[in-house]
Amino acid sequence: MRVLQINAVYEKFSTGRNVKEMHEVMLSKGIDSFIACPDLDKLRKNAYRIGNKVDWKLHALLSRVSGKQGYFSYFATKKLLNYIGQINPDIICLHNLHSNYINIPLLLTYIAQNNIATVLVLHDSWFYTGKCVYYIECSCNRWKKHCGDCPALKLGNPSFFFDKTEKMLADKKKLFSYIERLAVIGVSQWVTEDAKKSILKDARIIQCIYNWIDLECFRPRDCSELKHSMGLDDKFIVFGIAMSWNSQKGINLFHELADLLPDNCKIVLAGDDSSIQIKHSNVPAQ
Known part of the structure; x- marks a missing residue:
């Protein structure tokens, strides 16, 4: 073929x-x-x-x-x-x-x-x-x-x-x-x-047909040290991921959500946020 x-x-x-x-x-x-x-x-x-x-x-x-x-x-x-x-x-x-x-x-x-x-x-x-x-x-x-x-x-x-x-x-x-x-x-x-x-x-x-996920990389593991280093101990985490964050990827929605969540909930985003001019203090990015 x-x-x-x-x-x-x-x-x-x-x-x-x-x-x-x-x-x-x-x-x-x-x-x-x-x-x-x-x-x-x-x-x-x-x-x-x-x-x-x-x-x-x-x-x-x-x-x-x-x-x-x-x-x-x-x-x-x-x-x-x-x-x-x-x-x-x-x-x-x-x-x-x-x-x-x-x-x-x-x-x-x-x-x-x-x-x-x-x-x-x-x-x-x-x-x-x-x-x-x-x-x-x-x-x-x-x-x-x-x-x-x-x-x-x-x-x-x-x-x-x-x-x-x-x-x-x-x-x-x-x-x-x-x-x-x-x-x-x-x-x-x-x-x-x-x-x-x-x-x-x-x-x-x-x-x-969803894009595949590399299970060698993305697998369950102990993240307690990472959460502690980010000040997220005992927090309920809403996790978002994108290669680069912009309005098309919903960054504005995450910012709006961050204003609504209670103190025990935190949003964490993974990806490049360099194009975001105004960053939300309650949304840590990695």
Whole structure:
């Protein structure tokens, strides 16, 4: 079996680590695993680098001017399709495609025409919205029917002038409908249930598969010394973890919760909080 994963990053952040670990495990199991990412900075086994810095920046500029994301990088995507033709994968896993590096219509049309089994991994909401990675930022549910009049036009990948969200969602619906063997895998129950109400609802498989946990590292152990060093003896602890804390990760909600909890309850957050300008005195971070 041959499997190709496409993602915006490799090894970095949660999605990049997910791709790397899947790639390495598949190779160890004798599966012919391949990766295609724009940020590969060195040669790796069975790896393909998509585009270059000039192409990515031009794509980002055209996206902001036109209001359409994922419609550029034509030549970089054509080269990727040539690579796909050479390795002839049985399955293509699509992770994050929303980083201005790939032409979505070209890629999905190629997949449909060649009847390649395809897995969409929902790390966020982008695959079933017009442009939003996290639609909850603006409490918008237009994606359930059609987008347009977008309240998040200036968020995420912003548009300077035009609202093309209705067209982008309609294009995604049409392009995904052409892929006969489509599976949708959510990394949480939340996005999985969303997918069942979205343009992806007709996929052959819609299933939640959580990201794995390294039980060698994350296992029960005596933390009394750590709790004592943090002044948390005999406290009920609410623990939150993220790679980096910001409003999208719910830092504001944790701060609000800290004001409501009684004295015997404390919130502890793990992750980088360097981007938080105002830190709550009752929320220690590690």
